[in-house]
Amino acid sequence: xxxxxxxxxxxxxxxxxxxKLLLKTFFGWLYVGIPHGIILWLYGIAxxxxxxxxxxxxxxxxxxxxxxxxxxxxxxRWQLRVSAYWGYFLSDEYPPFSGEE
Numbered sequence: 001x002x003x004x005x006x007x008x009x010x011x012x013x014x015x016x017x018x019x020k021l022l023l024k025t026f027f028g029w030l031y032v033g034i035p036h037g038i039i040l041w042l043y044g045i046a047x048x049x050x051x052x053x054x055x056x057x058x059x060x061x062x063x064x065x066x067x068x069x070x071x072x073x074x075x076x077r078w079q080l081r082v083s084a085y086w087g088y089f090l091s092d093e094y095p096p097f098s099g100e101e
Contacts, residue, residue, distance in 0.1 A: 006073060008080070010090055020092050024085070032086045036095065040079055047075045074099030 024032070054068040078099035084090040 028086045036082045
């Protein structure tokens with residue numbers, strides 16, 4: 001098995017706030033869905049373009065450019081944090097507007 005450079009770790013919370021759960025359920029679309037959704041949608045378009053270009057780069061050079069890899073990984077990291085917070089209720093920590101580690 002190949003060891004992937006991308007790792008996912010989600011700390012299991014001991015307790016989640018019920019108040020925040022209700023807030024996320026009823027108003028999550030407003031304070032999470034709209035700002036993160038708009039930015040991630042635009043970022044996703046840029047990622048699709050980068051993935052298309054990187055496919056051609058890999059085809060001719062045999063290597064995935066580190067900058068392109070980091071750009072796509074950052075998008076996936078940010079998208080996963082928003083999904084863990086709002087979509088799956090796995091975290092009470094509001095996701096940052098970045099894909100940094």
